[in-house]
Amino acid sequence: MKKLRIAWGITGAGHYLRESYAVMGELKKEGHSITTFVSRAGEEVSRMYGLFDDLKEISDGTYLNEIFLDSAQGASFPKIGRFNLKRYDLFVLTPATSNTVAKIVFGIADTLVTNCAAQAMKSDVPCLIVPVDQESDVVSELPYTLDRSRCESCAECPPKAACPGEAIQDHIDLLKCQGCGTCVDLCLHGAISGGDPVPLTIRQVDARNTRMLAEMEHVQVISRPKRLLETVRKM
Ligand SMILES: Cc1cc2nc3c(=O)[nH]c(=O)nc-3n(C[C@H](O)[C@H](O)[C@H](O)COP(=O)(O)O)c2cc1C
Structure with a gap:
């Protein structure tokens, strides 16, 4: 070849x-x-x-x-x-x-x-x-997102403290997010996820x-x- x-x-x-x-x-x-x-x-x-x-x-x-x-x-x-x-x-x-x-x-x-x-x-x-x-329509993949309905606004937020890009406030600033995913397991309330499917119409x-x-x-x-x-x- x-x-x-x-x-x-x-x-x-x-x-x-x-x-x-x-x-x-x-x-x-x-x-x-x-x-x-x-x-x-x-x-x-x-x-x-x-x-x-x-x-x-x-x-x-x-x-x-x-x-x-x-x-x-x-x-x-x-x-x-x-x-x-x-x-x-x-x-x-x-x-x-x-x-x-x-x-x-x-x-x-x-x-x-x-x-x-x-x-x-x-x-x-x-x-x-x-x-x-x-x-045909596609199912795409979301980046990291924070679900506000699950966020308890903890005084000490482990994902925020650990985020290497300082991307987490009351939302995730995607322009600072480095996509490492560290935050997902650290959130005690399961408010952060990444890779969720999102259907899109072409x-x-x-x-x-x-x-x-x-x-x-x-x-x-x-x-x-x-x-x-x-x-x-x-x-
Ligand atoms: C997380 C994220 C995912 C995106 N996914 C797509 C996508 O799948 N298809 C698309 O056409 N634009 C997508 N965009 C929008 C493009 O990045 C945007 O239109 C950009 O101006 C494209 O510029 P480029 O064609 O020069 O790369 C996405 C934007 C973000 C923030």
Whole structure:
């Protein structure tokens, strides 16, 4: 099997996020190099689900195995020039938010990840994309949440004291949450949970954008992250 130089885009979707990280790890173990390109929301949401640190094992910082964050790449995204220089064999984008899919199908390239897609296509690099919003409704996964109806506002709150991100007040500040889950078992009243299922209706506009995405040159839409494994293994 050919070892591929993969550029991997991550956007801010909770849905399929865990599965996307698992597939990334699997392909890394198979010997492919993986440079990750993370949108601002992708960075935040990855932290909320406690996955962000896993990136450092997948993309260890060596050449073609770096982590590029939108928040550190300026407005012109100079690293994207690597697509034009044919440094990557493949662009994988999963999870792809409805926001990012909409931008790609309408030719907008104003974020690190949408710019990756634009330059990959302009450089004839194949793109495998997993939009989170496809045809049928989905059951997604919530980050850590505090159920106020169960919270007893204890004078000494063990989850609050233990939280490494100081994210817990009378609610959980998700922008501070590091997704470690320490708080869940420490709450004496079972008021904190993470990973609860949340059903979501797919909007027609998002389903339509996904269909338009599938018609774009160089793009193959993949139904879910796990399916990337067989596709990449055949390349
Ligand atoms: C916890 C959390 C989970 C989210 N999950 C999704 C999701 O599954 N799908 C989606 O389209 N947007 C989701 N969003 C919203 C996106 O992060 C938001 O639209 C963002 O602007 C997308 O930017 P990006 O496409 O550049 O990553 C989520 C936001 C949060 C805070």
